[in-house]
């Protein structure tokens with residue numbers, strides 16, 4: 001049985017798979033067939049949530065960070081508008097589940113049971129959980145991080161676990177095999193050699209410079225600001241139009257585009273939304289601003305890696321909840337692309353990427369960074385050392401356990 005049918009049959013499903021196996025693609029299909037009024041698409045991060053037209057799991061749950069004692073979480077979730085939402089929800093979708101903390105997930109289970117007055121797992125809400133635990137982990141509070149599958153309620157809440165096995169992002173077999181090694185924390189000498197050989201590889205063309213992937217956010221902001229400053233020429237400012245200015249700070253958190261975008265001719269940019277998949281205009285597609293169209297509101301004209309030149313117009317970024325639109329930001333679907341953080345890149349496909357892993361500090365971070373590239377020929381790793389490749393032993397155990405439970409483990413699926 002395919003995942004979509006399992007979901008239609010009301011099962012609570014966790015589906016996983018390597019980077020690029022189409023988890024997000026499948027999730028969007030699932031969302032499109034479920035009744036919008038009672039389906040709540042959420043994700044652990046704002047940009048992943050916006051990508052599926054939902055909100056963050058934290059915004060849905062209404063229990064703050066979840067760090068407060070359970071009693072306080074229960075009273076927060078019992079506020080009328082939050083309780084109404086919990087009661088209305090029949091299917092809760094959580095994307096990027098790898099970044100959801102186990103204790104937080106257990107609290108959500110307790111809150112759902114209490115608000116919905118039901119002893120069933122998650123108060124009877126169907127769960128659709130999606131993600132790869134070998135990618136980015138939850139942010140650790142004090143001490144050891146606890147993955148969502150380590151939550152006490154996980155085994156009661158998740159009735160089916162499915163792995164997607166076909167990789168769509170890359171088609172080079174050697175690169176796929178390399179990534180599969182990195183994913184499980186292995187870095188044999190042949191892998192090190194292949195990655196180190198990319199160090200001086202020319203990947204730039206048509207004025208499009210490589211996007212540098214950093215492990216630390218501060219480096220990203222500094223690099224983009226500095227590089228824009230270095231460009232000669234006039235600054236063109238593009239303010240966003242928000243449906244409700246009172247929600248602008250929430251939109252800043254949830255949308256992949258900023259309230260104010262500054263561009264110059266020569267600015268390195270990337271798309272922040274799928275515009276036209278058939279023409280390669282997808283989230284993460286790289287380009288350079290070649291001019292501003294004076295006959296068309298001064299909008300930027302971007303040349304993409306494919307050679308396509310296009311005037312980029314504002315798009316709507318919707319943040320939805322329970323079928324209703326909560327807020328809308330109208331903004332150019334562009335962001336500066338000299339640099340981006342590994343964290344923000346999770347879920348993206350990047351055309352031309354330079355990766356710095358010298359300061360990688362997280363399990364799965366090197367895998368997320370490297371697996372954004374389409375091929376070894378379109379990436380450059382500047383400072384690769386095998387020590388940056390890490391997979392958490394408990395995650396590896398969890399995946400071994402899933403594989404042993406063959407009856408619950410279906411593969412391949414689409």
Ligand SMILES: Nc1ncnc2c1ncn2[C@@H]1O[C@H](COP(=O)(O)OP(=O)(O)OP(=O)(O)O)[C@@H](O)[C@H]1O
Pocket residue numbers: 017018019020021022023024025026132168169282346347348349371414
């Ligand atoms: N069934 C499919 N047929 C054709 N192309 C697909 C299919 N599924 C995914 N793709 C394409 O493969 C690429 C990767 O897909 P997607 O982002 O959904 O993978 P993912 O598993 O969510 O990756 P990640 O774990 O890195 O977020 C995208 O360009 C997507 O359009």
